[in-house]
Amino acid sequence: MGAKLPMGCVxxxxxxxxxxxxxxxxxxxxxxxxxxxxxxxxxxxYEGETLKMKLDNFSGAxxxxxxxxxxxxxxxxxxxxxxxxxxxxxxxxxSSDGPKHHEFDFEFLGNTTGEPYVVQTNVYVNxxxxxxQRLNLWFDPTTDFHSYSILWNQRQVxxxxxxxxxxxxxxxxxxxxxxxxxxxxxxxxxxxNADDWAxxxxxVKTDWSHAPFIASYTNFKIDGCVCQATVNAANMLQQxxxxxxxxxxxxxxxxxxxxxxxxxxxxWVRAKHMIYDYCKDATRFPxxxxxxxxxxHQH
Numbered sequence: 001m002g003a004k005l006p007m008g009c010v011x012x013x014x015x016x017x018x019x020x021x022x023x024x025x026x027x028x029x030x031x032x033x034x035x036x037x038x039x040x041x042x043x044x045x046y047e048g049e050t051l052k053m054k055l056d057n058f059s060g061a062x063x064x065x066x067x068x069x070x071x072x073x074x075x076x077x078x079x080x081x082x083x084x085x086x087x088x089x090x091x092x093x094x095s096s097d098g099p100k101h102h103e104f105d106f107e108f109l110g111n112t113t114g115e116p117y118v119v120q121t122n123v124y125v126n127x128x129x130x131x132x133q134r135l136n137l138w139f140d141p142t143t144d145f146h147s148y149s150i151l152w153n154q155r156q157v158x159x160x161x162x163x164x165x166x167x168x169x170x171x172x173x174x175x176x177x178x179x180x181x182x183x184x185x186x187x188x189x190x191x192x193n194a195d196d197w198a199x200x201x202x203x204v205k206t207d208w209s210h211a212p213f214i215a216s217y218t219n220f221k222i223d224g225c226v227c228q229a230t231v232n233a234a235n236m237l238q239q240x241x242x243x244x245x246x247x248x249x250x251x252x253x254x255x256x257x258x259x260x261x262x263x264x265x266x267x268w269v270r271a272k273h274m275i276y277d278y279c280k281d282a283t284r285f286p287x288x289x290x291x292x293x294x295x296x297h298q299h
Contacts, residue, residue: 031063034220038062038188049219054212055081055088055191062190065222068096070240071250072224074187075149078108079216080117082142085110087195087206090215092148094185100127102180104150104157104169108141109134109198110213117141118275121159123169125178130284131291133167134276135269145218152224154181154241155256165258165266166273172294184227184236191215223249 031051037044043061045052053061074094081088088110095103103124108117116136123131139146149160157180159167171179191213195206225240225248242251249255258266270277278284279292 031217031220034067034222035063035065035187038064038190045214051217052214053189053191053217054214055193056211056213057193057208060190060192062188062192065187067222067226068184068186068229069094069222069224070184070227070236071153071181071248072222073149073151073250074224075147075219075221076189076217077145077147077219078141078189079143079145080108080141081110081191081213081215084113084207084210085117085142085213086112086199086204087193088191088213089194089198090189090191092189094150094152094187095124096180096183096185098127098183102126102183102185103129104152104159104180104185106148106150106159109194111199112204119161119166121167123157123180125180130278131169131289132276132278133274135166135273136275137161138273145216147219151250151255152180152185153250153255154179156258158258164269165262166269168258168266169291170257170294172291175290175294177290182233182237187222189215189217 030049031046038061040059040061043054043056043059044063045054051063053063055061076092078090078092080090090108090110091105093103093105093107095101101124103122105120105122105124107120107122109120111117117140118134119137120132120134122129122133137146146162147160149158149163151158151160155171157169158165171181173179193206195204196202199205227236227240231239240248242248279288285292
């Protein structure tokens, strides 16, 4: 710290730090209280409580949370690009920093008019992804706003669409698999041109005559444990875990796994709407990944 401070000052700083860490997070519906534009500021349009990000042949756009978090739930309502959205990707995700980062992704892959949007989810642990699942939604995500959420605690990561679980990534540390619980994560969204792969494996290209492509957002919510940049990982885990002194809602036993109702919903989604699951891709994975074996038995 350089010059020594009187004891009172040091204590004050520690206390303030703890209060900021222990707050169960900020929940707000306003974009600018939780997020800030990340790039291409001229591609943002604010209409009341709604934020619109546009993609044209000059640029896409993206935003990020002002804070990083350890555990909790993030939700945003999105209305995806209407009409011909082939070649475009709109992403909503959580990610930590660095080469060994953790990441939880929603990626919405655009399509030609009348074809269903595809939602791809992915989970990165220690910098390694390759855990793609794809599904068609049971509604048209371009005609109205729908909520997309990520719930993250020490037992599971759950992806939810309108509160229906579409994917669970469970903590399998007891099987020797690393689980993302040691890095604070930011919340991000972006829209960009990915016509080299997004639609039918890249066969359908972006039609720029339909630009700008607009994704609309509203109802921003983050309810998580806010982490300060100066706190190391071990302390962060301690600060953001429930103990005798403090209780976090996401550590409640009922959130350690899906409820019976949610398990049935997930089974329905997987049976009726899943179109690709890395767990069943024997070409890419001749040996079934360990987490797939577990998740298969579980459901």
